[in-house]
Amino acid sequence: MKYVDEYRTRPEAQALAAKIREEADPARVYRFMEFCGGHTHVLSRWGLTDLLPENVRMIHGPGCPVCVLPMGRIESARELALEHDVTLCTYADLLRVPAVKGKSLFDARAEGGDVRMIYSPMDAVKMARENPERQIVFFAIGFETxxxxxxxxxxxxxxxxxxxxxxxxxxxxxxxxxxxILDTPTAPKLDGLVGPAHVSTVIGWKPYASFAEKRRVPVVVAGFEPLDMLLSILMLVRQVNDGRAEVENEFTRAVTADGNRKAIALMDEVFELRDSFEWRGLGSVPHSALKIREAYAEFDAERRFNLPYRSIPEPKSCLCGEILRGEKEPAQCPLFGRGCTPSHPIGACMVSSEGACAALWTYGRRADKEKTKNTNQETTK
Structure with missing residues (x-):
């Protein structure tokens, strides 16, 4: 398949890995964060971390929209489904995320709520058109994608x-x-960022320029195939070695400087910035989320149903927050593989198909867990 098969070839992967080992300075440690959960799964699925030298560390970031949604938002959605007699529609991964007392939107459906899984927001629009007597609410989540x-x-x-x-x-x-994350004192010091792929197809690579120009942190926007990831890591190693801090675009077949202008115009038409928004694991982050503009207030369910937001603390035994900040690895969580598994998730990082815990569990948890024990002390210095 064009743009897939040619980015999964073994000889090219081995050659790129050899170049990384050759060019990585053994006297230093390279700490790169892959922000996107899709990149975390690429690393695990294809065993790319086994090809990297010990001093090139990949640190998992918070780039999974299901994982970063706080429990309070899930509780608001449960309240809608159970107390306001609406048909609540959302994406599949979100249905299984546990909130208070481990209750999820799936549980809300079992308790009598009308909760539906949909593939597109237009499915919810169609449902509203065909059921004029019902209030249809779409629980919208996700990054710019x-x-x-x-x-x-x-x-x-x-x-x-x-x-x-x-x-x-x-x-x-x-x-x-x-x-x-770069401003969080407890987060690991980062030498570079692997920029997200799908998000960047929408917003372009220019929004990352401030990381390079003001913070002196290199950024490489990467595609989602194994060769994309290895080449991006090599590009970051070279930037660090050269003392450069630039935004480089490895994913040139899909990402441009300015992104998708029509998509950006759509977002600007309907949404505006929230003053602040709570993220799971990150806390309240200013100007980090969107709300519906006044011109479209009639379609804002938070206003229509007067939904108050209540912040809810995470379970103390779950390290999902620390994992999302890059402070811990999934295998360091005492619940990982014990109380928390894909069939019985306790934290959002295990629920989502893009979560770091799900990646570790699915694609070789034993080997990665042993590697975590051996390298974590250096990674978190």
């Missing part, structure tokens, strides 16, 4: 004059979270 479709759904509902469609907007912004 999934934000334009939500905006398009709101515009479609307005064009059709639908009075029974609304959105709980929990869309969050990537650059704000990256800045917050």
């Amino acid at each position: 999934t934000t334009p479709p939500t905006a398009a759904a709101i515009l479609a509902a307005k064009a059709e004059g639908l009075k029974n469609f609304s959105v709980v907007c929990s869309h969050v912004l990537t650059p704000a979270a990256m800045n917050h």
